[in-house]
Amino acid sequence: MKLFRWQGVIAFALLGGAVAIFLIMFLDGIIERGIEEKGSQAAKTQIDLASLSTSLFTQAANINGLEVANPDNNMENLLQIEKLSMDVDGAKAVSRKIIIDDLQATGIRLNQKRASPAKIISPKNKTESSNQENGKSGSVALPGLGGVNIKSPEEILKSEKLETLEAAKKAKETIENLKAKWQKRFDTDLNPNSLEETKKKLAKLQEKVKGGDLASIPETIQEFKGLQKEIQDRINRITSIKSELDKDIQAAKKQLAELKGLPKKDFERLKKKYSLSMDGGNNALGTLIEGPLKAKLDKAWKAYKMLSPYLNKPKITAKDDYQYVRGKGADVQFPKAAPYPDFLLRHANLSMNLLETEVQGELKDLTDNPKLYGKPAVLNFQSGKNVKFDSFNLNVELDKTGEQSKDSLAVDFKGLNLQGIQSEGAGEVKGGAANLKGQLKITNENNIDGSFKAELNSVSLSIAKQDGNELANTIAKSLSSIDRINITVGIRGTIENYQLDIQSNLNDIISGAVKKALAGKMAGFESSLMEAIQAKAGGSITGANGSLSGLLGQNKVLEENKSSYGGMLGQAKGGASGLKSSLPIPGGLPGGLKLPF
Secondary structure (H helix, E strand, O other): OOOOOHHHHHHHHHHHHHHHHHHHHHHHHHHHHHHHHHHHHHHOOOEEOOEEEEEOOOOEEEEEEEEEEEOOEEEEEEEEEEEEEEEEOHHHHHOOOEEEEEEEEEEEEEEEEOOOOOOOOOOOOHHHHHHHHHHHHOEEEOOOOOOOEEEOHHHHHHHOOOHHHHHHHHHHHHHHHHHHHHHHHHHHHOOHHHHHHHHHHHHHHHHHHHOOOHHHHHHHHHHHHHHHHHHHHHHHHHHHHHHHHHHHHHHHHHHHHHHOOHHHHHHHHHHHHHOOOOOOOOHHHHHHHHHHHHHHHHHHHHHHHHHHHHHOOOOOOOOOOOOOOOOOOOOOOOOOOOOOOOEEEEEEEEEEEEOOEEEEEEEEEEEOOHHHHOOOEEEEEEEOOOOOOOEEEEEEEEEOOOOOOEEEEEEEEEEEEOOOOEOOOOOEEEEEEEEEEEEEEEEOOOEEEEEEEEEEEEEEEEOOOOOOOHHHHHHHHHOOOEEEEEEEEEEEEEOOOEEEEEEEOHHHHHHHHHHHHHOOOOHHHHHHHHHHHHHHHHHHHHHHHHHHHHHHHHHHHHHHHHHHHHHHHHHHHHHHHHHHHOOOOOOOOHHHOOOOO
């Protein structure tokens, strides 16, 4: 008797060997292409790997040269990692769960230039592209001073709401509603046929008088009196309606009168915000700080929104406990292991390049289903003193375990050496140090509340001299040596619509310099801004005034009706008086008797 069927054993060994050879030769390539293709589709931006290697025996994987492109700039990488190594739980991988017990990442860099353009996975729509192009071309720069720009009136009005337009729209809607209200009132209370019917009644009585029938005079006089009462009631009704209409017209006129001063109010508000005022250089904050800061925040919000859906899957609710039913028996359930999320990174050591300095960090409990896992993800970076700064601490917590997510960030940067930092076209910082501290909270992945404070000491900014540009050279000189700059930034609102509250002594620092250089130079900008506001709001104001003319036309209809009824009332009274005087009894009845009509 044979213990083994050697043909089967050999076939199984050959098949197993073939599978092993296939996995050893092709598995890494399959995984690498899967990450690049499927990952790019999920993230809607190109993801590249220089190389990937795996080990089935040690349950480990190594990735070199990971690049994630910026979807808004195909010549920039949002994230670069030189080397990634990780230990994967192989047992969980069999059940299609990615559980990484430990991860090591080195050479992390943000916002790096790409060697070649990235493929566009999710192209922008035409409107966005055209808006960006318009935004680039709509700025009126003060020559030779990049970074201190005055926006054109057209660009300002694209991003700012005019109170005049809103008020004009509201006024027009109010007047149109009044017109509809009074038209409906006229249709019910002023029957257009009643005036003609009254005219016919009067004409009929007048014809009856011409007949000269003496016997019908008493009856005709009573008919005249009845017609007089009917006409007087109609006049009283019209008078009452007209009084109500006059009140609505006066209210509409008051609302339109208030519109006249709103363009000036809009102008003063926008001039204060965007004009380089001689009273303090108010636009310095908007131009030097708010614009660049807002651009960076918008990029951060976009990255946050891109990642959030992958880190906040809904919790899978457990089935209700089995209810025992008498006489039906019962199922005995054995204890089950706690469920795992589809993705979990238990622990990671990170090394990030910050200002050409390696900063060490740690990441814990990052998962796609925090409600199921029950722990928030925590990220910490910290570094001691070096040539670039004295200390750096960054703490991030992504708490999505509850019904509402509560994400937070806290940063503390001390002794940052500003020398050599480029200020986006405004020049180069030749010296100085900065301290930065702040915190930010995001609730429900949408509501923002944060505050940051920066102190810059002994700042020296070098700006190249510009021939023929007195303004640029004057401001540059005022920024060449500054003892201290204090900046506080408050962030409130939602990710889609947030407000920056920036306070700084920078306005006061450059105020004197601006006063010397700006006399008469902003008049052209202010004049153009006022003209642009009037041009944009003029049509709306004219439309509102046009609606009033329709309401006044309705008032004219009442006047004409009242006048017509007044004329007929006089004719009716005259007709009755004429009939009385035509009675054939001179001096009336004897003995002071009167006719019974």
